[in-house]
Amino acid sequence: MNLSTSNSDTRHHxxxxxxxxxxxxxxxxxxxxxxxxxxxxxxxxxxxxxxGKTTLLRQLCGxxxxxxxxxxxxxxxxxxxxxxxxxxMGYVGHRNGTKQDLTALxxxxxxxxxxxxxxxxxxAALEKVGLYGxxxxxxxxxSAGQQRRLALARLLVMGTRLWILDEPFTSLDVHxxxxxxxxxxxxxxxxxxxxVTSHHAINMNESAVQRIDLS
Amino acid sequence: MSRAFFFMIRRDLKLAxxxxxxxxxxxxxxxxxxxxxxxxxxxNSNLLATAGPGIIWIAALLAALxxxxxxxxxxxxxGTLEQYILGPxxxxxxxxxxxxxxxxxxxxxxxxxxxxxxxxxxxxxDGIKVLFLTLLAGTPILSLIGAVGAALTIGLRxxxxxxxxxxxxxxxxxxxxxxxxxDSAVAGLSVTSHLSLITALLALSTSLAPFATAAALRVSxx
Numbered sequence: 001m002n003l004s005t006s007n008s009d010t011r012h013h014x015x016x017x018x019x020x021x022x023x024x025x026x027x028x029x030x031x032x033x034x035x036x037x038x039x040x041x042x043x044x045x046x047x048x049x050x051x052g053k054t055t056l057l058r059q060l061c062g063x064x065x066x067x068x069x070x071x072x073x074x075x076x077x078x079x080x081x082x083x084x085x086x087x088x089m090g091y092v093g094h095r096n097g098t099k100q101d102l103t104a105l106x107x108x109x110x111x112x113x114x115x116x117x118x119x120x121x122x123x124a125a126l127e128k129v130g131l132y133g134x135x136x137x138x139x140x141x142x143s144a145g146q147q148r149r150l151a152l153a154r155l156l157v158m159g160t161r162l163w164i165l166d167e168p169f170t171s172l173d174v175h176x177x178x179x180x181x182x183x184x185x186x187x188x189x190x191x192x193x194x195x196v197t198s199h200h201a202i203n204m205n206e207s208a209v210q211r212i213d214l215s
Numbered sequence: 216m217s218r219a220f221f222f223m224i225r226r227d228l229k230l231a232x233x234x235x236x237x238x239x240x241x242x243x244x245x246x247x248x249x250x251x252x253x254x255x256x257x258x259n260s261n262l263l264a265t266a267g268p269g270i271i272w273i274a275a276l277l278a279a280l281x282x283x284x285x286x287x288x289x290x291x292x293x294g295t296l297e298q299y300i301l302g303p304x305x306x307x308x309x310x311x312x313x314x315x316x317x318x319x320x321x322x323x324x325x326x327x328x329x330x331x332x333x334x335x336x337x338x339x340x341d342g343i344k345v346l347f348l349t350l351l352a353g354t355p356i357l358s359l360i361g362a363v364g365a366a367l368t369i370g371l372r373x374x375x376x377x378x379x380x381x382x383x384x385x386x387x388x389x390x391x392x393x394x395x396x397x398d399s400a401v402a403g404l405s406v407t408s409h410l411s412l413i414t415a416l417l418a419l420s421t422s423l424a425p426f427a428t429a430a431a432l433r434v435s436x437x
Contacts, residue, residue, distance in 0.1 A: 062301065065437070083304065086302055091297065091298070091301050095294025096294055097295050098294075099295060100293060101233045113219055113222035114219050114304060115302075
């Protein structure tokens with residue numbers, strides 16, 4: 001059951017933001033933003049369009065430098081840690097990060113080559129997101145929802161502790177959303193951490209969910 | 216880390232093999248530009264043989280420049296570039312892998328066809344031999360330096376022109392050493408010093424370009 005995180009890594013990791021701030025075109029999107037995430041916990045980001053959800057996520061994963069404040073993994077700034085932090089983090093943004101001219105399996109194999117065989121096997125990951133039987137299809141022939149699920153399957157292959165997801169449910173149907181919620185559930189149950197922005201309501205164990213509303 | 220490096224090269228080669236136009240276009244461009252010169256300046260064999268090394272090298276420069284522009288663009292558009300930057304391996308290693316894949320798909324075919332073009336332009340045998348050697352050491356430099364510029368300009372809407380203005384001046388030293396090496400060979404002089412200088416340029420750009428490319432990619436994604 002406990003396959004969604006690296007089994008060799010049993011440390012109690014923490015992920016935190018200290019006084020995070022973001023300014024854009026002289027507007028302050030958010031400031032003095034603080035949270036601390038422990039294993040098994042979920043952070044849900046909510047807010048109107050343009051309230052800075054995506055910007056915040058990009059700051060949290062290190063794609064964008066914070067205008068002020070720091071993002072900490074195990075009490076060390078992620079910019080100091082660099083790849084030592086990225087080994088533990090999986091990110092799925094607006095763009096899927098899959099190659100259109102590679103097959104579903106080849107796309108996942110690249111993730112496995114990068115992260116080592118810490119997570120699910122390629123076949124198991126495809127089956128978990130309901131793409132079994134599509135492994136040899138070129139990604140460009142898959143539907144938008146299937147491509148989204150392929151991007152999420154990559155997280156399973158990577159086997160990282162922390163998942164940072166920007167609108168993971170985009171173009172997914174009701175049934176697929178349930179499947180992905182199930183994946184979130186087993187990820188956090190196994191001690192994983194989850195940060196997610198979503199317009200959809202997410203069915204999750206409420207006791208382990210922190211919410212930040214940016215509007 | 217080396218596993219990721221070789222996997223990355225293999226992936227880019229696989230992608231190139233599935234998109235055959237991108238594989239053939241730089242080579243065809245190289246052949247076409249070179250063969251335009253005899254038509255333009257007439258079949259004066261002395262003139263062509265004198266200008267030959269320069270013609271071939273400038274065509275190689277342009278072919279490299281036009282193809283390097285897209286090395287990182289598709290990765291930026293489909294989000295895979297973000298994945299490399301947020302991955303567990305140094306971006307410079309992956310950048311070097313992509314540069315190497317670019318050389319294998321554009322520089323190498325160009326290198327292989329260059330002796331034929333040398334004959335076509337009427338270069339003497341010694342000149343063709345040295346031209347091949349300069350291209351062997353020089354085409355990787357084109358990919359390495361070009362990648363830095365490509366990484367800097369992918370985020371821009373009209374990056375192609377800026378890329379040329381940025382990168383072509385940096386190619387000048389290489390062009391000078393390479394063409395004067397061929398001239399020396401044709402004149403029967405030693406070319407060791409020229410080739411050493413080009414190899415030194417290759418060593419320098421191999422050690423610096425991956426880091427500069429990685430830094431530029433970070434800026435472009437930000």
